[in-house]
Amino acid sequence: MDRVASRNKKSTGALLLNGFVQWLKDNLGIIIALVVLCVLLSVNPITQKSFLTMKNIFNVLRQISTNLFLACGMTMVIILGGIDLSVGSTIALSGCLAAGAVVRYNLPLGAALVVGVLVGLFIGICNGFVISKTTIPPFIVTLATMNIVKGLAYVYTGGSPVRVVTKEWQFIGAGYIGSVPTPVVILIVVLIVTTLIMNKTKMGRYIYAVGGNSQAAEFSGIKVSKVKFFVYAYSGLMAGLAGIVLASRMYSGQPTAGEGAEMDAIAAVVVGGTSMSGGYGKIGGTLIGGLIIGVLNNGLNLLNVNSFWQYVIKGAVILLAVFIDYIRQENKDKIKIK
Amino acid sequence: MANNVLLQMKNIHKTFPGVYALKAVDFELRAGEVHAILGENGAGKSTLMKVLGGIYAADQGEIYIEGKKVEIKSVKDAQNNGISIIHQELVLVPYMTVAENIFLGREPMKGKFVNASKMYEDAQQLIDSYGMDIDAKTMVRDLTIAQQQMVEIIKAISYNSKILVMDEPTSSISEKEVKFLFETMRTLTAKGVGIIYISHRMSELAEICDRVTVMRDGSYIGTRVVKETTNDELISMMVGRELKNYYTRDYQTGGEVILKCENICDYKMVKDASFEVRKGEIVGFAGLVGAGRSEVMKCLFGLTKEYTGDIYIEGKKVKIKSPSDAMKHGIALVPEDRKVEGLYHIQSVRFNSTIEVLGEFIKGISVNRQKEEDITQKYIDLMSTKTPSMEQAVGKLSGGNQQKVMIGRWLATSPKILILDEPTRGVDVGAKSEIYAIMNNLAKSGISIIMISSEMPEIINMSDRIYVMCDGKITGCLGHEEVTQEKIMKLAAK
Structure with a gap:
């Protein structure tokens, strides 16, 4: 009895270690890229003093948290073989409505946050409903909701930000739990929950199955439409969460918030090694992808690079990262065929 | 004419990791004959045809066309040597017209632009010469599977192919269409084209084929004249042991x-x-x-x-x-x-x-x-x-x-x-x-x-x-x- 128990315990520990080693192996290329980027920034005379400070590191993590919320949902969506373009607009609407709930309707803070998250969930459910019940491509469906939601945010706000000046409002985006920024704590929770869903639940397996071969999934008796519905709802939920965190950090709900955020999220997912054709990908990779983009942004700012050029550099880095991965895959296949 | 050797493949070897796909395979095709290749799945038929079509390079062995030794290293080489393969899956572009498909990649030009009227004229002429009732301006996706197959054949022939490989062409068409396909094949062989015919249907052998070569487990087993053999003999050659x-x-x-x-x-x-x-x-x-x-x-x-x-x-x-x-x-x-x-x-x-x-x-x-x-x-x-x-x-x-x-x-x-x-x-x-x-x-x-x-x-x-x-x-x-x-x-x- 004892022996069995101890063996089991050992094997959980071993499994965790194995998981970590596997994660290192899977993401070796981008982990090296991230480390190189960090080393460069910490030896560069201009950024040396500012980069490796606790304040700056937390700052970077705070900034990338919204992108990584979206990217967690987006990883699921892309593994499913879909795409969700509506998450950027959802940030705006959920932030505006949450801020509005406090300022215009005097709801307590907690209720306002719930409103924001539910707005995201609702948009996700709408996407999920249409995508799972019809064969309209997700690209088109979410392109439409992207515009609808963005429009609604402008309509609700009349185009100007909804300012919130209470101190408590800032807690979720700009505050701290202990000495750790609140969004970073939330991010850790989100990463764990998403990883658990993908790796430990039936739903996770079904997502890989549908993304890998949806017709086979149908033949397997998997309720494909249920899986799709869940994934888009989850992505919406994540966008709602990102919306309130961002609105809190900016002291206001802004209809222009989250513009292009869906593209940053897709970039993090793809740099993280998830296949755009579905069926393959890991949250662990997305985390590194998001970190690379975040550190790069931060570095370019510290180096005082013109913000117009920042776009060019960011684009080039994304292309490079994906290109390296492509070469690696090519070589792997070649060895196998030979 | 009928005894002119068009193609000879000698001692062809091909290995994949862990698999000996072709072991010293010999094959011969004469002008004007339909030569069937029989074998169970995995016998090496399609690998052999891929070697002929330049998709795989053989590890060893020689290919002769009309007595001359040739090197086939790419699909282009195969085409230049007059070899065309009609694959089991059709590879036409569905949203283009019949003529556009036939001349894909080698459109007749007038200066910098495609000479559309000449293309349609030429295509229609080709189609008519095989007695087919297809308009060259039809979109390929509007054709039946059998008609699409005909277009594939015409496309192949328009490269002036002497050797035509057909991989299970009758697996997805109706009986009536099969008849028409066979007529077209006879027209072609009368012109001296050699056809390699891969099929699982024993009943078709007697109807259309002159000779049959049997392969098993990547090896050449034997060649028979269709009229002089029986289904039982062919099956035991294919399976290599008593069915029991x-x-x-x-x-x-x-x-x-x-x-x-x-x-x-x-x-x-x-x-x-x-x-x-x-x-x-x-x-x-x-x-x-x-x-x-x-x-x-x-x-x-x-x-x-x-x-x-x-x-x-x-x-x-x-x-x-x-x-x-x-x-x-x-x-x-x-x-x-x-x-x-x-x-x-x-x-x-x-x-x-x-x-x-x-x-x-x-x-x-x-x-x-x-x-x-x-x-x-x-x-x-x-x-x-x-x-x-x-x-x-x-x-x-x-x-x-x-x-x-x-x-x-x-x-x-x-x-x-x-x-x-x-x-x-x-x-x-x-x-x-x-x-x-x-x-x-x-x-x-x-x-x-x-x-x-x-x-x-x-x-x-x-x-x-x-x-x-x-x-x-x-x-x-x-x-x-x-x-x-x-x-x-x-x-x-x-």
Whole structure:
């Protein structure tokens, strides 16, 4: 009895270690890229003093948290073989409505946050409903909701930000739990929950199955439409969460918030090694992808690079990262065929 | 003219990792003949044709065309040497016209622009010269499959090909269209073109082919003149051993009726199908492609939702409107096209083996990894699947091992009724024989098996009873002691 128990315990520990080693192996290329980027920034005379400070590191993590919320949902969506373009607009609407709930309707803070998250969930459910019940491509469906939601945010706000000046409002985006920024704590929770869903639940397996071969999934008796519905709802939920965190950090709900955020999220997912054709990908990779983009942004700012050029550099880095991965895959296949 | 040797392939060798795909294969094609290549799946027919077409490079061996030694290293080389291959899957662009497809990549030009009027004129002339009733301006997607095949042939011929390879051209066209295809082939051979014809249908040999070469397990077995050989001789050449040893089967009369279907009708392909299956029986479903066999099973498995008719399992009437309903009643279906309908290619053998039974080791967020591996290993052993490890991506396994993973996946659900749709398609000879032995054991252990198969010897040797379908109807039922190929064909082509 004892022996069995101890063996089991050992094997959980071993499994965790194995998981970590596997994660290192899977993401070796981008982990090296991230480390190189960090080393460069910490030896560069201009950024040396500012980069490796606790304040700056937390700052970077705070900034990338919204992108990584979206990217967690987006990883699921892309593994499913879909795409969700509506998450950027959802940030705006959920932030505006949450801020509005406090300022215009005097709801307590907690209720306002719930409103924001539910707005995201609702948009996700709408996407999920249409995508799972019809064969309209997700690209088109979410392109439409992207515009609808963005429009609604402008309509609700009349185009100007909804300012919130209470101190408590800032807690979720700009505050701290202990000495750790609140969004970073939330991010850790989100990463764990998403990883658990993908790796430990039936739903996770079904997502890989549908993304890998949806017709086979149908033949397997998997309720494909249920899986799709869940994934888009989850992505919406994540966008709602990102919306309130961002609105809190900016002291206001802004209809222009989250513009292009869906593209940053897709970039993090793809740099993280998830296949755009579905069926393959890991949250662990997305985390590194998001970190690379975040550190790069931060570095370019510290180096005082013109913000117009920042776009060019960011684009080039994304292309490079994906290109390296492509070469690696090519070589792997070649060895196998030979 | 008829004895001019057009093509000679000598001592061709080709290996893939772990597989000796071609072993010292010789092949000869004369001008003006139709030369069939026969062999089981995995015998090396298509590998040989890919070597000829420049898709694979041979490790060793020589190719002579009209007596001259040639090097074929690319598809372009093959084309330049007058070789055209018409693949089983059509490769026309659906949203372009017939003429655009024929001249794709070599459009007649007028300065910098495509000379459209000349292109359509030339194309129409080509089409007319083969007596076909197709307008060169039609969009390819508006043509029937047979017409598309004709366009492929014309395209191939327009390269001035002397050697034409046709890979199972009749597998998806109707009898009338087959006649027309054969006429076209005769027109071509009269002009001195040599045709290499790959087909599984023995009945077509006598009708269209002059000679036949048999391959088995990557080796050249022999060449015969069609008129001087018999089907039996060819089959024993193909299989290489007595059929009796190849199939393992202890026939059973079966126990009580476990499944009874009455008047199944899906308003498309299936018209009023009624049949029953007993415990421990292997029931074959024979018929031509498109007779509605797979469609009946799709109703039974809940993949088709709009159907009428009654299904009784162990005497109780049941409602099956989704695969999960079917699974609840102990039905499992291994689909016809495992690549499209079955496998998760980039996922591991473990993932693929356990996807139906996740509930047995995943509770909420706790995964019992040990149990998962035990289940996987159990079915790897039971099916004697050859895989380097259970983490191997299933897409990298051979066809036979992929099929074993598929069958194992469904056996894990402990089915009472196992439906196997073309269980040995694309499976090599050795694995085939193993699958037959496993089916026999399963039936003995009390599982009822429904097997759809288009391979006559397989269905005749493995089934206790055979239902024959034609045009969506069940046209007859034959017991194993009375069944012959002729009886099946009579019922299948009613």
